Amino acid sequence: MATSAARPVSWTEIRLWRAGLLAAFLLLWEVATRRAWVDPFFVSQPTVLATQIADWIRTGFIFRHLLVTMQETIIGFLLGTVLGVAVGFCFAHWEKLAHIFDPLMVALNAMPRVVLAPLFILWFGLGLLSKVVMVISLVFFVVFFSTYTGIREVDRDLVNNARLLGAGPRHLIRHVLLPSALTWIFASLRTSVGFALIGAVVGEYLGSHEGMGYVISYAESMFNATGVLAGLLVLMAAVIAIDLGLKRLDARFSYWKPVAK
Template sequence: MASKARIPIYQTLLIAGILIVWEVLVRTGVAPVYLYGQPSGILQKLIALTASGELFTHAGATAFEAILGFVVGTTLGSVTGLALWLSETVARILRPIIVAINGVPKIALAPLVVVWFGVDIGAKVAIAASLTFIVALISVYQGTQEVDPDLVKLMRSLGARRLTIWRKVIVPGASPWILATMRLNIGFAMIGAVVGEYISAKVGLGYFIYNAGALYDLNSVFVGIFCLMVMALVLDFLLVKVEARFKW
């Protein structure tokens, strides 16, 4: 218990040590500031962007796109993955198609999504949803295959129909996989939103980072990356609480 209590201290010391070494290397000229940025400069930029409200505008746009894409993609993927258990024939027909789609880097589809959905928020949400959909589908379907077969056999021996088994055994049994997929998909949703903003956007952290990089303003780039990391940690923390609340 004592060692667990010390973990946050160790984490803080590790981060502080990295930042101190980074700052020293830049100040002594070992690491050029134009290539690596500078912690003190990043902090100043963070304060300035926060005070002006610009950072909240970009972060809010990315968070909205990522969360909406996450909800749409994870929900549809999970429902589809669960539904595939109802028909082994359909699952076999779709399996190679799913594998092929999963093998294509979703970033390669981004230009098509922009053409189909335009340059507004729809494109970013669609990219985020497409990334999370396929992950949820594959993971949740695998979860249905991992349900205790003895329970399925028992239900069948009692005369239960396939739909009843699905509702009473498969869905509850695959629920841990759904919760695990949700935590995994947070990262994919954010990737989708940021990639969409790279391609076509006027607001968002992806747009902010891309523009800052084009201007070689690495301090601003690191501010954007820092915001993405904080956003991911907050969303993951919330999902951990949900997982603990609804643990099966």
């Protein structure tokens, strides 16, 4: 029957389902490892994981490493975004530039950045810089391409109208091009934040002495599945928190858009 479309979604019900499924999964995991259906050496155990994370929080161990990772992510993300917007803007503005560099951009973007990480570490050392470069290399392209499309897709009537209303080049940028590109840039920001964190963690994982990537890599080398999984859980929580923040920010900047049904 096609009547389900008319019935409003009950969010309480959906939340209950979500919580129930999560609880069932954790319970199954716990029971399976306690009864030795699965070896906890490989998959750890929810209660052990919880103790581990609580321990990390109590000793402050995790905050030190999380802070390092966040620092690399945020610095790299900001620089990558600024660069991406600036270059995207220039390319959209000077078409010749775009034509000349188009193959280069496509080629660079096609390169798997994860494989470049060891080179970055070789060039920029084990510290912050190599991770920031890694993050920039991931974030830049996402932001660049969406800024470029955003500005090129600006409504021609709107640009013409602004010109007829007396807008100079600066007015056009400030009142027409940037606001309409902002929609595209924001749509890409949530993707690029995920990329930024991946960049930082992969960089740490391959060579560093601090940060979440290092924590995970160290636990792995000790065959400590609990350490690896706990590290991943902490990262997951961080990404969710950032994503929620960005959603709020996006809503603030999109006040003028009709609410999607």
